[in-house]
Amino acid sequence: MEKILVGLKRVVDYNVRVRVKSDGSGVETDGVKMSINPFDEIALEEALRIRERGDASEVVVVSMGTADAQQQLRTGLAMGADRAILVDTPANVDSLSRARILLKLVERESTDLVLLGKQAIDDDNSQVGQMLAALWNRPQATFASALEFSGDTATVTREVDSGLEVVEIDLPGVITVDLRLNEPRYVKLPDIMKAKKKPLETISMDELGIEAAPAAEETSFEPPAEREKGIMVDDVPALVAALKDKGLV
Amino acid sequence: MANVLLIAEHDGTTLNPSTAKSVSCATEIEGSEIHVAVFAAAAASVASEAARLDSVAKVITIEDEAHAYPQAAFIAPQAAELAAGYDYVLAPSTTFGKDLLPRVAALLGVNQVSDIMSVEAPRSFKRPIYAGNAIVSVSVPEGSTIVATVRTASYRAVDMTNDAPVESASLTAAIPGHTRFIELKTAESDRPDLQTAARVVSGGRALASSENFELIYKLADTIGAGVGASRAAVDAGYVANDMQVGQTGKIIAPDLYIAIGISGAIQHLTGIKDAGTIVAINKDEEAPIFEVADIGLVGDLFTIVPELTAALSS
Ligand SMILES: Cc1cc2nc3c(=O)[nH]c(=O)nc-3n(C[C@H](O)[C@H](O)[C@H](O)COP(=O)(O)OP(=O)(O)OC[C@H]3O[C@@H](n4cnc5c(N)ncnc54)[C@H](O)[C@@H]3O)c2cc1C
Ligand SMILES: Nc1ncnc2c1ncn2[C@@H]1O[C@H](COP(=O)(O)O)[C@@H](O)[C@H]1O
Numbered sequence: 001m002e003k004i005l006v007g008l009k010r011v012v013d014y015n016v017r018v019r020v021k022s023d024g025s026g027v028e029t030d031g032v033k034m035s036i037n038p039f040d041e042i043a044l045e046e047a048l049r050i051r052e053r054g055d056a057s058e059v060v061v062v063s064m065g066t067a068d069a070q071q072q073l074r075t076g077l078a079m080g081a082d083r084a085i086l087v088d089t090p091a092n093v094d095s096l097s098r099a100r101i102l103l104k105l106v107e108r109e110s111t112d113l114v115l116l117g118k119q120a121i122d123d124d125n126s127q128v129g130q131m132l133a134a135l136w137n138r139p140q141a142t143f144a145s146a147l148e149f150s151g152d153t154a155t156v157t158r159e160v161d162s163g164l165e166v167v168e169i170d171l172p173g174v175i176t177v178d179l180r181l182n183e184p185r186y187v188k189l190p191d192i193m194k195a196k197k198k199p200l201e202t203i204s205m206d207e208l209g210i211e212a213a214p215a216a217e218e219t220s221f222e223p224p225a226e227r228e229k230g231i232m233v234d235d236v237p238a239l240v241a242a243l244k245d246k247g248l249v
Numbered sequence: 250m251a252n253v254l255l256i257a258e259h260d261g262t263t264l265n266p267s268t269a270k271s272v273s274c275a276t277e278i279e280g281s282e283i284h285v286a287v288f289a290a291a292a293a294s295v296a297s298e299a300a301r302l303d304s305v306a307k308v309i310t311i312e313d314e315a316h317a318y319p320q321a322a323f324i325a326p327q328a329a330e331l332a333a334g335y336d337y338v339l340a341p342s343t344t345f346g347k348d349l350l351p352r353v354a355a356l357l358g359v360n361q362v363s364d365i366m367s368v369e370a371p372r373s374f375k376r377p378i379y380a381g382n383a384i385v386s387v388s389v390p391e392g393s394t395i396v397a398t399v400r401t402a403s404y405r406a407v408d409m410t411n412d413a414p415v416e417s418a419s420l421t422a423a424i425p426g427h428t429r430f431i432e433l434k435t436a437e438s439d440r441p442d443l444q445t446a447a448r449v450v451s452g453g454r455a456l457a458s459s460e461n462f463e464l465i466y467k468l469a470d471t472i473g474a475g476v477g478a479s480r481a482a483v484d485a486g487y488v489a490n491d492m493q494v495g496q497t498g499k500i501i502a503p504d505l506y507i508a509i510g511i512s513g514a515i516q517h518l519t520g521i522k523d524a525g526t527i528v529a530i531n532k533d534e535e536a537p538i539f540e541v542a543d544i545g546l547v548g549d550l551f552t553i554v555p556e557l558t559a560a561l562s563s
Contacts, residue, residue, distance in 0.1 A: 020382075094360050122378065122379060124377065125361075130351035131355035133352060162433065165318075166430075169429075180483070213358075213359075216362055216388060219387065219388050220386045230542045232545045235546070236556045239557065240557070
């Protein structure tokens with residue numbers, strides 16, 4: 001395999017308890033910790049392992065978003081990616097456009113494998129990988145928890161509702177990763193220094209010849225319905241009584 | 250009128266309950282005429298089940314050996330072909346629908362709305378984001394097919410008293426050869442299915458081993474419950490991945506949910522927001538699970554659970 005392309009989305013860190021702004025215009029992101037989407041870190045880790053065992057020669061990380069995403073790309077370079085591409089887009093450009101952008105990059109970079117997360121934890125969409133595979137007319141293996149390569153085929157174990165599904169796909173193709181695929185490495189200080197010297201290129205949607213597609217407009221935001229305050233019981237008999245009271249046992 | 254094409258989820262012989270819940274969502278679309286598409290190697294038994302779903306106007310079968318095991322790459326081009334003439338294309342937001350529908354949307358050249366939890370107007374929907382910490386209202390622009398997955402935990406299954414006509418369709422879209430199904434590994438279980446069970450008992454990291462999970466199974470069997478787990482319990486190998494409840498596992502809505510030795514991380518809680526009654530058993534009174542629990546009991550699960558099982562079996 002020559003090149004692996006990995007998508008890194010800048011998202012609100014998974015430890016942050018996200019709140020809706022009081023005027024319902026969005027969620028509070030000011031001063032909130034931002035990170036690489038956790039699934040994308042796993043995708044990058046997998047790409048690095050593939051390269052390190054000699055099955056690929058280059059790992060390119062891509063982020064679509066505003067200039068802020070350079071921070072996540074630098075982290076990706078510090079983890080070990082060879083180069084980075086920032087595609088300058090509005091903060092939350094629609095999924096179809098993101099897939100079209102990735103397809104342009106795949107063609108430009110003649111990529112054999114695209115590794116993405118199974119979902120971005122901000123919008124919880126789970127769309128971009130499948131859309132890219134469709135536009136590219138290539139296979140997709142989503143929700144991967146194990147990967148094996150042999151020549152130009154990949155054997156992928158997928159986490160599905162009924163258990164584990166194993167599929168074989170011919171490369172090039174798209175694989176989206178689930179949490180149990182690997183544990184991403186920690187970034188060490190010297191790597192952060194080295195990463196500063198690695199190439200990070202910025203491209204505009206214009207240069208790629210892509211216009212944003214019509215997308216659903218987000219008209220208002222609200223907090224989820226709150227649950228009523230519950231009760232604490234002291235022991236098992238009290239718990240059983242409370243359950244019986246509600247007619248649940 | 251609004252023509253709705255709903256892609257059925259099934260295992261080759263029976264319809265998955267997510268389909269009946271998605272029909273329920275489709276009925277919220279004003280003036281909807283609902284057609285259910287069954288892609289299968291042999292569709293008869295699934296189609297006759299689908300035909301009984303209330304509010305369904307027609308069942309369309311698409312038979313091909315390639316559809317013996319559902320593969321997005323095989324179904325998508327055919328579903329996109331079938332979608333001509335429909336205003337809406339829907340599928341349940343299960344791993345089946347999540348895998349398939351964005352591929353269909355991209356082939357149709359449109360965006361997708363994921364996880365709709367309510368239909369506010371024909372082109373406006375509510376959906377959860379940030380692991381359910383916010384609900385966003387979205388409005389899809391006029392003039393394009395609406396492609397959407399349905400958050401099944403937000404809907405009740407429609408009844409099955411119908412007798413809709415079944416028709417077969419033959420499509421011309423080619424099925425690609427670049428993907429091959431190898432196998433599906435499922436753990437056989439006599440317990441109620443996690444996604445439809447009225448009662449669910451879940452265990453977390455605190456169980457500390459797969460042997461100790463027996464405590465959870467015994468309690469579950471005593472009250473006829475399905476069994477779930479936190480991600481930590483799955484990661485540690487105590488139970489299989491298909492038991493994970495949460496943002497990246499299953500989103501469920503049982504009448505009763507008992508969380509045992511689970512701290513209540515937001516990613517877990519998003520999977521149980523629609524549960525009727527949440528019971529939490531945890532030795533740490535500060536555990537966040539108690540903030541959402543309807544009934545909380547602080548203590549050591551290794552003494553509480555056997556006691557509870559005994560009390561409920563007598
Ligand atoms: C992107 C992403 C997605 C995720 N998706 C999910 C998901 O879908 N589902 C999910 O569950 N998690 C998910 N997680 C993980 C989540 O953040 C938590 O790490 C996980 O839910 C913790 O599991 P736990 O509660 O079993 O373990 P812990 O957080 O370790 O909690 C164990 C609890 O057991 C209690 N305890 C210990 N011993 C006893 C005892 N003897 N008796 C009683 N109580 C005891 C402790 O007080 C503690 O509260 C996700 C994380 C990320 C980053
Ligand atoms: N703006 C983005 N920049 C880079 N990668 C992205 C972006 N959006 C989505 N992706 C990739 O696509 C995956 C699925 O995202 P989504 O479909 O938005 O849930 C993510 O895990 C990323 O790997």
